[in-house]
Amino acid sequence: MTTAPHALAVRAAALDAAAPLGHVRERFLLPDGVVYLDGNSLGPLPASVPPVLDDVVHRQWGTGLIRSWNGHGWWDAPARVGDLVGRLIGAAPGQTLAGDSTSVQLYNALSAAAALRSGRPLMVTDPDHFPTNQYLTDAVARRLGLSVHRVRPTGLPAFLAAEGDQVAVVGYSPVDYRTGELHDMAVLTEAAQRAGALVLWDLSHAAGALPVQVDDLGVDFAVGCGYKFLSGGPGAPAFVYVARRHHADWRPPVTGWNGHADPFGLHEEYVPARGVGRGRIGTPPVLSLLCLEAALSVFDDVDLTQVRAKSLSLTGFFLHCTDVLLGGLGFERVTPPEPERRGSQVSLRHPHAYGLVRALEDRGVIGDMRAPDLLRFGVNALFTTHRDVLEAVTCLREVTAKGAYVSAAQGAGTVT
Amino acid sequence: MTTAPHALAVRAAALDAAAPLGHVRERFLLPDGVVYLDGNSLGPLPASVPPVLDDVVHRQWGTGLIRSWNGHGWWDAPARVGDLVGRLIGAAPGQTLAGDSTSVQLYNALSAAAALRSGRPLMVTDPDHFPTNQYLTDAVARRLGLSVHRVRPTGLPAFLAAEGDQVAVVGYSPVDYRTGELHDMAVLTEAAQRAGALVLWDLSHAAGALPVQVDDLGVDFAVGCGYKFLSGGPGAPAFVYVARRHHADWRPPVTGWNGHADPFGLHEEYVPARGVGRGRIGTPPVLSLLCLEAALSVFDDVDLTQVRAKSLSLTGFFLHCTDVLLGGLGFERVTPPEPERRGSQVSLRHPHAYGLVRALEDRGVIGDMRAPDLLRFGVNALFTTHRDVLEAVTCLREVTAKGAYVSAAQGAGTVT
Numbered sequence: 117m118t119t120a121p122h123a124l125a126v127r128a129a130a131l132d133a134a135a136p137l138g139h140v141r142e143r144f145l146l147p148d149g150v151v152y153l154d155g156n157s158l159g160p161l162p163a164s165v166p167p168v169l170d171d172v173v174h175r176q177w178g179t180g181l182i183r184s185w186n187g188h189g190w191w192d193a194p195a196r197v198g199d200l201v202g203r204l205i206g207a208a209p210g211q212t213l214a215g216d217s218t219s220v221q222l223y224n225a226l227s228a229a230a231a232l233r234s235g236r237p238l239m240v241t242d243p244d245h246f247p248t249n250q251y252l253t254d255a256v257a258r259r260l261g262l263s264v265h266r267v268r269p270t271g272l273p274a275f276l277a278a279e280g281d282q283v284a285v286v287g288y289s290p291v292d293y294r295t296g297e298l299h300d301m302a303v304l305t306e307a308a309q310r311a312g313a314l315v316l317w318d319l320s321h322a323a324g325a326l327p328v329q330v331d332d333l334g335v336d337f338a339v340g341c342g343y344k345f346l347s348g349g350p351g352a353p354a355f356v357y358v359a360r361r362h363h364a365d366w367r368p369p370v371t372g373w374n375g376h377a378d379p380f381g382l383h384e385e386y387v388p389a390r391g392v393g394r395g396r397i398g399t400p401p402v403l404s405l406l407c408l409e410a411a412l413s414v415f416d417d418v419d420l421t422q423v424r425a426k427s428l429s430l431t432g433f434f435l436h437c438t439d440v441l442l443g444g445l446g447f448e449r450v451t452p453p454e455p456e457r458r459g460s461q462v463s464l465r466h467p468h469a470y471g472l473v474r475a476l477e478d479r480g481v482i483g484d485m486r487a488p489d490l491l492r493f494g495v496n497a498l499f500t501t502h503r504d505v506l507e508a509v510t511c512l513r514e515v516t517a518k519g520a521y522v523s524a525a526q527g528a529g530t531v532t
Numbered sequence: 533m534t535t536a537p538h539a540l541a542v543r544a545a546a547l548d549a550a551a552p553l554g555h556v557r558e559r560f561l562l563p564d565g566v567v568y569l570d571g572n573s574l575g576p577l578p579a580s581v582p583p584v585l586d587d588v589v590h591r592q593w594g595t596g597l598i599r600s601w602n603g604h605g606w607w608d609a610p611a612r613v614g615d616l617v618g619r620l621i622g623a624a625p626g627q628t629l630a631g632d633s634t635s636v637q638l639y640n641a642l643s644a645a646a647a648l649r650s651g652r653p654l655m656v657t658d659p660d661h662f663p664t665n666q667y668l669t670d671a672v673a674r675r676l677g678l679s680v681h682r683v684r685p686t687g688l689p690a691f692l693a694a695e696g697d698q699v700a701v702v703g704y705s706p707v708d709y710r711t712g713e714l715h716d717m718a719v720l721t722e723a724a725q726r727a728g729a730l731v732l733w734d735l736s737h738a739a740g741a742l743p744v745q746v747d748d749l750g751v752d753f754a755v756g757c758g759y760k761f762l763s764g765g766p767g768a769p770a771f772v773y774v775a776r777r778h779h780a781d782w783r784p785p786v787t788g789w790n791g792h793a794d795p796f797g798l799h800e801e802y803v804p805a806r807g808v809g810r811g812r813i814g815t816p817p818v819l820s821l822l823c824l825e826a827a828l829s830v831f832d833d834v835d836l837t838q839v840r841a842k843s844l845s846l847t848g849f850f851l852h853c854t855d856v857l858l859g860g861l862g863f864e865r866v867t868p869p870e871p872e873r874r875g876s877q878v879s880l881r882h883p884h885a886y887g888l889v890r891a892l893e894d895r896g897v898i899g900d901m902r903a904p905d906l907l908r909f910g911v912n913a914l915f916t917t918h919r920d921v922l923e924a925v926t927c928l929r930e931v932t933a934k935g936a937y938v939s940a941a942q943g944a945g946t947v948t
């Protein structure tokens with residue numbers, strides 16, 4: 117065991133030397149002494165953000181005042197930033213919009229999708245889907261008098277074979293936020309649509325982390341958040357994608373004045389704007405939106421197939437390190453070993469998950485946990501190194517072997 | 533007429549010398565050479581904002597990373613900032629929440645209010661209400677199978693006498709956003725509630741501009757925006773107020789995970805948080821939210837009765853200046869002359885409204901217009917001076933007399 121760490125260090129160095137995108141790490145202002153493996157929850161600060169925000173605050177808001185709605189392009193920002201995200205998810209321009217939270221976008225998109233398949237009484241979602249997706253599927257179904265069936269992605273084809281003609285909407289995430297398991301978007305999209313249902317993907321854990329091709333796959337709707345792999349800042353605006361073929365017919369229920377066909381005409385009756393633009397609701401949070409725009413410049417000249425290749429190298433090395441270093445310490449590997457079934461994170465199960473994550477944090481290694489017993493480590497190929505991975509697993513080995521984890525009672529209240 | 537300008541200048545100086553809150557102007561970073569009379573659309577930059585945002589970006593996000601959700605109080609920000617707004621609208625702590633846009637807050641609050649009066653088939657709103665209020669009242673009514681009646685505030689008592697027992701919710705603004713007319717919140721709240729209806733006030737043009745007492749008046753629900761008189765920045769988060777007596781029963785339809793009773797338990801079923809907290813939806817835009825929090829410090833030690841007194845002095849002087857300087861130039865005064873019927877703005881009608889506002893802007897006097905023919909000038913007693921007012925009306929006289937206004941054709945596209 118004494119030679120294993122050295123061999124791993126040599127291997128990490130070799131993998132880092134061979135990996136693409138090494139120069140992109142400089143685009144982030146990462147704090148010294150920190151190994152950050154929680155970019156799948158909150159991306160770190162891109163270097164491009166502070167000067168833009170400074171300009172937005174002082175010159176655009178402070179000096180331009182109300183004139184900046186046109187003079188500095190604030191009014192067009194939801195569409196402009198949406199298209200920047202669209203580029204990362206394989207959406208041609210004019211189908212993606214940035215603004216509001218993922219939850220609000222989900223409510224509007226799920227409602228609109230279900231209404232486009234009226235007469236079909238079922239909505240399908242994943243029992244392992246992030247809670248807000250489940251709550252909003254239930255809320256929309258209740259409102260429209262539909263039922264919700266919770267079906268794991270692996271069981272979807274069989275379920276659809278039996279009851280597919282009853283299904284209005286299938287809403288899934290390509291990446292399980294707890295286990296990091298990657299589902300096949302092409303297979304599931306095709307299965308849902310073959311049954312006549314519409315499909316809504318939540319890309320929160322996929323956008324910016326791996327190549328997604330919503331246009332090519334014929335996805336109907338997608339949403340996602342701006343603050344994970346897009347590094348748009350805490351609570352950055354979300355996005356919604358609506359395939360062009362639905363632009364004439366989709367009807368989001370939250371009809372704010374920004375989504376009116378003629379918003380400054382101040383009409384009494386709502387007439388929806390053309391296309392995805394009717395997904396705009398109220399005035400967007402401009403500071404947060406322009407911060408997201410600035411953050412997206414880290415993707416300039418970045419090839420997402422390289423991002424994916426490096427991400428798989430990082431998670432593969434992570435799993436290798438856990439095999440070598442964490443044996444006999446009570447960990448269970450949760451993330452699938454097969455590359456094609458892995459998102460951009462590694463999850464491990466351990467009864468002291470909470471205390472271990474806290475103990476790692478005290479030593480500068482930041483991951484997170486999900487109740488009750490999952491440790492979650494996200495890699496972001498734009499800045500994570502194989503050396504980071506080795507340092508994290510080595511640290512995890514130390515704190516576990518020493519029993520140096522913080523008990524829940526000691527650390528109550530720290531939840532992220 | 534040659535002596536009138538001098539007399540007005542003397543009067544402006546005397547009024548400014550006598551007015552309270554003169555020292556508060558320094559709390560804003562107003563650009564040189566600009567008379568800003570559009571704080572009712574977008575408040576100017578408070579001096580307190582840049583250092584806070586700098587800290588939020590570099591120290592909290594950049595260095596604290598995910599840890600700042602607890603370490604820097606991000607998670608509690610919606611309630612904390614909500615209470616700061618609550619102080620300005622007469623709400624005891626724990627009833628006001630900041631986040632999302634006014635439109636989204638309206639959708640949730642209108643839906644919840646109507647559901648609390650189920651069995652009553654009517655929703656009442658003002659035909660002169662801001663469009664988003666009308667669109668969302670229509671949307672909520674359609675969803676719940678209700679009808680919408682548009683009744684001007686002056687006609688409300690008569691309408692309620694006839695059909696009050698049919699009315700579920702009355703949704704008004706105390707200030708008409710076009711004319712600046714102030715309606716009596718106490719009278720209308722009492723009338724609606726006597727009929728058994730609930731009342732929802734949109735305080736976008738009142739919060740921070742005049743004393744509002746939602747608790748004392750027994751208001752049921754209120755919403756409002758953060759970027760007008762609260763000067764929270766472009767698209768700053770909105771707020772919602774829910775009277776404590778409704779906390780157990782109100783059910784916002786957009787049920788995001790932030791509003792769950794145990795958000796980090798990651799439960800499959802939605803269980804609403806207690807109180808106003810269930811109004812939280814998704815992850816809030818932290819940068820914009822903390823910017824609003826910083827901006828609200830301009831109200832420290834400010835007495836809203838002084839704000840109101842000074843605002844009335846400013847709008848009164850504005851009307852006086854229009855009488856003296858704008859005679860025979862084609863203007864019609866729209867804002868009521870009686871102080872008790874005036875909000876914190878002056879509106880004038882002129883067939884060349886658009887071109888005049890553009891011409892004023894070219895000369896550093898910033899107001900705005902609302903289609904088709906209203907010029908709108910907001911005063912904010914925290915920074916507007918009587919001298920500003922005189923300068924604006926003098927400039928308006930000059931550009932009108934010279935016919936120096938920009939035609940709509942020349943300036944198409946500038947809409948704010």
